[in-house]
Amino acid sequence: MAFINFKPQDYFQTMQYTGNDANNRTITGVGFQADWSVIKAKDNNVVWNVFDSVRGDGKRLQFNGTGDGLGSAQGIKSWNSDGFVIGTNGDANSNGQVLQTYNWKAGTTSGVTGGSITPHTYSYDASRGFSIMAYAGNGSNGATIPHMLGEIPDAVIVKKYDGNVKWYMYHASNGSNPHTKYLTPNDTNASQTQGGWNNTAPTNTVVTVADGSEVNASGSNYIMYSFKSIKGHSMFSGYIGTGNASISSYNFCGFKPALVIVKNISASGDWYVFDNQRSASGGDNEIGYNLRMNKSEAQSTGSNYGIDFTSNGWKMRNTNGEMNASGNDFVYMAWAENPMIGSGGTVGVAV
Numbered sequence: 001m002a003f004i005n006f007k008p009q010d011y012f013q014t015m016q017y018t019g020n021d022a023n024n025r026t027i028t029g030v031g032f033q034a035d036w037s038v039i040k041a042k043d044n045n046v047v048w049n050v051f052d053s054v055r056g057d058g059k060r061l062q063f064n065g066t067g068d069g070l071g072s073a074q075g076i077k078s079w080n081s082d083g084f085v086i087g088t089n090g091d092a093n094s095n096g097q098v099l100q101t102y103n104w105k106a107g108t109t110s111g112v113t114g115g116s117i118t119p120h121t122y123s124y125d126a127s128r129g130f131s132i133m134a135y136a137g138n139g140s141n142g143a144t145i146p147h148m149l150g151e152i153p154d155a156v157i158v159k160k161y162d163g164n165v166k167w168y169m170y171h172a173s174n175g176s177n178p179h180t181k182y183l184t185p186n187d188t189n190a191s192q193t194q195g196g197w198n199n200t201a202p203t204n205t206v207v208t209v210a211d212g213s214e215v216n217a218s219g220s221n222y223i224m225y226s227f228k229s230i231k232g233h234s235m236f237s238g239y240i241g242t243g244n245a246s247i248s249s250y251n252f253c254g255f256k257p258a259l260v261i262v263k264n265i266s267a268s269g270d271w272y273v274f275d276n277q278r279s280a281s282g283g284d285n286e287i288g289y290n291l292r293m294n295k296s297e298a299q300s301t302g303s304n305y306g307i308d309f310t311s312n313g314w315k316m317r318n319t320n321g322e323m324n325a326s327g328n329d330f331v332y333m334a335w336a337e338n339p340m341i342g343s344g345g346t347v348g349v350a351v
Helices: none
Strands: 012-018 025-028 036-041 049-052 076-080 083-086 098-104 121-125 130-136 143-146 155-160 168-171 206-209 221-227 234-240 250-252 255-264 271-275 307-310 313-316 329-339
Touching (some): 012 329, 036 076, 130 143, 234 250, 255 313
Antiparallel strands (some): 036 098, 076 083, 121 130, 143 206, 155 168, 234 329, 255 271, 255 329, 307 313
């Protein structure tokens, strides 16, 4: 029996730091050199900061907005082996703010093959199920972009970064034909039908796009984040709401989560973000504080927001219609804090 023997914390990490307005400040504690870093002040109404090494230093996108990612020189200036260097950006380093940050490692920056569009910069790690591809659109229906995961991706997020257009997301649990639909992380919309994926399912090598401005306008530049569920490390799946906190769905992941993001795809609703840095007092496992990926608002808490993180998954603890409406379909994304334990105490899970 084979086991996955890497620590999730070596490739994904949640952490917090307190802003101080200092320029060229080094933030440590991530544990690796990240390729994708997301920052949000938990107690302040400020935007989400989305940076990646593929687009380069100081180029911020915002989950809660449609703006381009061409300028934020005082955001993340560089990444290092244990974190990143940040400037004086008030959304990411304001004095006294407590900042929540999520960090992913990809790594490989050579050897992309396949597709009719060749990404001009990229970073990927198929064994951890994560890739970042930056590409120039060609305006062609049926254009294909390599993702380099080696298997069919479970989630793909695309954003034009030299213009103001919405985020565009594929999720494998978004209905019976997810390649004919999309989600928009910057707003509350339910699943929508449109041919941005050219009505073509992704394959184990490429993602297919149409000619829309959100994914492939000629001469425009895009960033594509692709994900594949990896046992013991990540899970991209869905569930049906029960409307009952006592008998709500339990979502088995094979690991204790560090981060869970939930979206109602049947109806309008926010994107709820829960993590292991912001637990509530309602119980040992309860994660009551949440951020909303589509909003700049500070975190919320209360009896109608909580979920439980357990040793091998998570469970809804509320009747909030945006997370647990009876009969509604939901999608989620989760990343591990700790995997289940393999034989002989080995960190990993059977494959």
